[in-house]
Amino acid sequence: MKRSIQLITIFFILTFVFACQAEIKEAEKQEQQGKVKTKRPLNPNGDSELALMMRSMYDEADRIKKQIAAGEAVELKLDHGKILTAHATEPEKAASAEYKGFAKVYLNHLQKLENAKGDEAQKHFNTLVENCLSCHQALCPGPVVRIKKLQRPIQQKSI
Template structure:
């Protein structure tokens, strides 16, 4: 009988510790993406990945793919907080799209400068609206 009690206690403790581990994992995920799955947040994550690809193309002096059509959704995607969609946000979104257009149409000698301009428009907007990703965006800066 003591063996059964010991076994039950052991199983009970395993269940408790495994549940705690699972809760920590979920908490970590929530912190990783505080804006969850709002369309604008999802688009911004894709835009970052696109910018990493653009950075590589600029560094390798390769032809750039066009991301303009995809990134135009920045003006219409639903944000986590609807109050974000102000007139200033629209102006900054349009400035980003203009700088992206300029980059995509750049001559080779202006490619790096125009790439930096795109990254700077990202930083400018995030300084106003959502500062969380700034550290990540800084990784896009061409050294």
């Protein structure tokens, strides 16, 4: 008699433990599936065309930095001129004379970088990142810390 009570108790404890684990698993699964819900976009209204363009520009700059370090010719893949027309989160900001001024300086310098030969490329790349930063410091300081990462030397991977 005592033994069967013990067995029943163990049975209940085990069921409880398994049920809890199943619940945790289910919660994890839901979180994975619902990533979009838990990870809100940076901007409550979704990402603007300009914001997406800027992210691609960051990736392009990061790639160019590696090209230069490897002694390869600089190759542009994006149409950077879009920064003059892409829809921004705050359209009045991108329509301002100040924004357009910074954008033109940036685009002019980009041409210099594209045509740079040999050692000049690194110098022009550094100035280009300064151009990103001047516009950002004046109009959109949020991403400054991130953009500054482009100024850091590439970390050598140890094999």
